[in-house]
Amino acid sequence: MVVxxxxxxxxxxxxxxxxxxxxxxxxxxxxxxxxxMRNEKDWPKIKQGLVLALLGDKxxxxxxxxxxxxxxxxxxxxxVLKQSGxxxxxxxxxxxxxxxxxxNSPGIDLPMGCLMRxxxxxxxxxxxxxxxxxxxxxxxxxxxxGKVLAIVDGFERDARYLNLSPxxxxxxxxxxxxxGLKKSWIPAEAEMALFWVLSYSDGAxxxxxxxxxxxxxxxxxxxxxxxxLEANLLKSLSEDSSxxxxxxxx
Numbered sequence: 733m734v735v736x737x738x739x740x741x742x743x744x745x746x747x748x749x750x751x752x753x754x755x756x757x758x759x760x761x762x763x764x765x766x767x768x769m770r771n772e773k774d775w776p777k778i779k780q781g782l783v784l785a786l787l788g789d790k791x792x793x794x795x796x797x798x799x800x801x802x803x804x805x806x807x808x809x810x811x812v813l814k815q816s817g818x819x820x821x822x823x824x825x826x827x828x829x830x831x832x833x834x835x836n837s838p839g840i841d842l843p844m845g846c847l848m849r850x851x852x853x854x855x856x857x858x859x860x861x862x863x864x865x866x867x868x869x870x871x872x873x874x875x876x877x878g879k880v881l882a883i884v885d886g887f888e889r890d891a892r893y894l895n896l897s898p899x900x901x902x903x904x905x906x907x908x909x910x911x912g913l914k915k916s917w918i919p920a921e922a923e924m925a926l927f928w929v930l931s932y933s934d935g936a937x938x939x940x941x942x943x944x945x946x947x948x949x950x951x952x953x954x955x956x957x958x959x960x961l962e963a964n965l966l967k968s969l970s971e972d973s974s975x976x977x978x979x980x981x982x
Contacts, residue, residue: 733757735787735877742881750888751779764831768840775842780805782883783832783846787876788868791850792819799825799836803843807940808886808950812879815949823851847880882951889954890940893933893966901930907963921948925956933957935969 740755758764768775780803793816795809801824813820827833829852835844849872857863904926928946929939939957943950960966 734873735880736784738873738877739880739884743884753884754778758831760831761834764834768834775840778842780887781835781842781844782809782880783830783835783844784876784880785830785846786848786850786852788873789849789855790869790872791855792821793876793879794821794823794848794851796823796829796832796846796848796851797825798832798843798845799838799841800843801825803845804887804890804940805843805845805883807944808883809845809847811940811944811950812882812886814947816879818875847876847883849876885954886940886950889950890938891957892935892938892969893929893957893961894935894969895930895933895965896967897930897965898934901927902965907965909959909963921952922956924948925952926960929953929956929960930965933966 736755736757740753743749743753756764756767758767780798782805793813795806795813797803797806810822813822825832825836827836830846832844832846834840835842852858857867909926924946925948928942928948932942932945937945939953940950943953946953957966961968
């Protein structure tokens with residue numbers, strides 16, 4: 733609930749969003765079922781989702797995939813955890829756990845993953861009086877929020893582009909692209925992101941596709957694409973991507 737509340741504050745402060753977001757606070761199982769029953773007409777509007785649970789302990793991050801396991805939220809969550817440089821685990825869906833099992837029901841089929849740290853029932857304090865505020869760590873909450881924001885950033889900034897200078901590599905230095913690389917990225921990493929984006933901006937690959945193949949942070953790939961879009965080396969092929977959003981930070 734703490735992470736979801738902080739996420740809402742960040743989303744509300746964003747000057748422009750590509751998508752709308754709904755943050756649902758509800759009792760487990762019955763709350764999700766009641767929400768789904770009362771809003772059945774809106775199911776087609778819900779693209780994907782993420783259940784947030786148990787995000788404050790010191791354990792490594794764990795992501796549980798949606799029922800079909802190949803939704804965009806599954807790919808983004810796995811990519812963010814892999815690029816975090818921290819221990820993590822990605823698990824396949826099982827019909828037990830939290831409200832992801834309600835949203836993923838075959839008659840509803842809304843792709844919902846679940847982001848946790850130590851999963852339910854796998855730490856001694858679970859459902860005991862020891863599962864209290866002393867068990868929750870501020871650093872773990874902040875880290876969890878950062879990972880959720882990185883997943884949202886992927887949804888907001890992912891797009892497909894077309895290389896407008898595809899016959900060999902264009903000169904990047906004279907266009908000031910090297911100087912435009914953000915200091916938040918390792919220089920060699922940011923430079924490689926430029927070449928990866930140029931190489932795979934063929935209209936068929938999204939930025940997430942490129943980030944996964946290059947094994948680079950999605951943000952580095954998206955920043956590189958933004959620089960080359962501004963330098964007229966790329967053409968946007970995705971809806972709402974002509975005005976890209978800045979990188980999200982917790």
